[in-house]
């Protein structure tokens with residue numbers, strides 16, 4: 244059951260979705276996107292009714308948008324409204340399909356004879372296709388896109404805006420690729436669309452990402468493909484063939500629900516004295532903003548060696564991935580003692596003292612041989628370093644996504660600042 248909602252006039256109707264205004268939303272800035280029970284291919288040349296497709300597609304799209312929003316990627320998605328509908332920010336759409344490829348297949352092979360299927364693009368390859376069904380969505384070069392100077396709701400899509408979109412596109416692909424790889428599915432390629440939010444003029448991921456937006460090969464094996472390619476490849480449409488396609492779409496929708504995974508692992512911050520609590524809380528804040536579980540202890544390697552090793556033993560006594568951060572002023576015995584007694588990664592993050600910081604730092608840097616701890620002076624840096632260690636665990640794909648989006652959005656925000664001062 245969905246809450247009652249005042250649906251306004253139709254904004255646009257396409258082959259698979261209808262968009263309606265929502266006059267009672269904040270400043271009327273939201274739209275309702277309703278999916279149809281319809282599957283199409285070949286720019287609409289092939290089209291079939293498929294009962295249940297709208298619900299399956301909405302389920303996949305809202306799972307994907309949920310994950311991307313959780314990671315901090317800007318999207319138009321607000322919330323799911325009903326089985327076949329979701330609420331989004333009203334956008335002016337950029338009429339370009341932004342395609343990302345990890346593995347060469349399909350149309351790329353036809354356009355690039357000599358390249359074998361399976362060639363891996365590192366980094367993923369980006370391509371642009373102008374949305375024009377009548378002309379079969381022609382490919383555009385970067386130069387064509389820049390020169391088109393598309394005016395989208397007052398924002399001209401120039402070099403700066405394209406750079407922002409390129410960063411976001413690659414980031415979205417990588418986040419989804421990693422999330423899918425946990426279930427042993429290879430994301431081969433992906434096509435997405437961006438819009439300019441009417442109200443804020445921000446460029447965001449819009450339209451939908453569903454099983455029509457990518458190639459998805461379980462175990463990296465094309466013969467096992469689960470995406471819409473199965474429908475495109477059908478020589479003639481049969482009821483049995485459509486049933487297989489629908490089953491694949493359902494399977495993908497179910498798997499997509501699991502793509503946003505709980506963040507696993509923990510960071511234990513050990514401080515030599517309770518006086519270091521302020522420094523520790525600055526580290527903890529960054530980790531908690533990423534969703535990482537943090538525990539704190541007061542223990543001194545110099546004055547309470549046995550008790551410190553007991554704390555360490557607790558972190559070694561279960562199966563939870565753990566990164567240790569040692570916070571100790573003056574002479575940092577804590578980090579090096581931990582590093583000499585555990586295989587868990589240890590990061591020293593000594594609080595900086597104005598009077599003797601440069602002397603104190605040597606106790607973290609000049610270590611006895613055979614110790615493998617690292618030292619990061621900034622609280623931000625230590626937290627990010629610890630989070631990146633946890634994110635190297637393949638299961639931690641949501642944490643990886645949050646870190647990647649944070650990194651990429653720094654690049655995007657620099658570009659936005661650059662655009663403002665021009």
Ligand SMILES: Nc1ncnc2c1ncn2[C@@H]1O[C@H](COP(=O)(O)OP(=O)(O)OP(=O)(O)O)[C@@H](O)[C@H]1O
Nearest residue numbers: 256257258259260262319331332333334336449450
């Ligand atoms: N947040 C949004 N605000 C306004 N329009 C949107 C938004 N998200 C998607 N749209 C537009 O909704 C339309 C309907 O989608 P649908 O995918 O059914 O169209 P289509 O037949 O595939 O045509 P197209 O080739 O334009 O995608 C598309 O033109 C899409 O750009």
Ligand SMILES: [Mg+2]
Nearest residue numbers: 257258259450
């Ligand atoms: Mg479309």
